[in-house]
Amino acid sequence: MNTHQLIEEAKNIREKAYTPYSKFKVGAALLTKEGKLFTGCNIENAAYPVTCCAERVAIFKAISEGYHQFQTIAVVADTQRPVPPCGSCRQVMSEFFEPDLEIHLTDLSGTVKTITMAELLPFSFSPDDLIDK
C-alpha cells in the first residue's frame, strides 16, 4: 500500500468519526510491518476527557490484535495545515514507533507533511527510562 492509498483509507475512516461535541472529525490509517491495515477515527463522549483520538484508536486496535511493529501511519482532518497530532497521541506513538518511522499528516486540501517519530516527539519519555526501577 502506498502513501496515497493510506491517506485515502484515513479519509474514509474519518467519515465514521463520532464527534457530536466538537464536530471535528479525524481519521488515521496505520500499516503494520506485515502489511496489515488498521484504521481509526476519533470517538467522543459526553464526559469530554474520555474522548479517544483517531490515532490512538488505530494503534490500540492493532495492539489488541497482536500487532506491535509498524511501517507508517497517515492522519487526516479538516484543518488549515497538515493536522498536528495531540500530545497524548505523540506519547502513545513513541511507545510503539521506531524513531525513523514516517508519519504522514494531511488535511482535506491534500497538503502532506511527512515527519519522523523522532521529529514529532523529541526527547520523549520511553520504556528505557524505566529500566532498573
Ligand code: THU
Ligand atoms: N483529535 C484527534 O482525533 N486527533 C488529534 O491528534 C487531535 C484531536 C480529536 C479529539 C477530539 O475528538 C477532536 O479531535 C477535537 O479535539
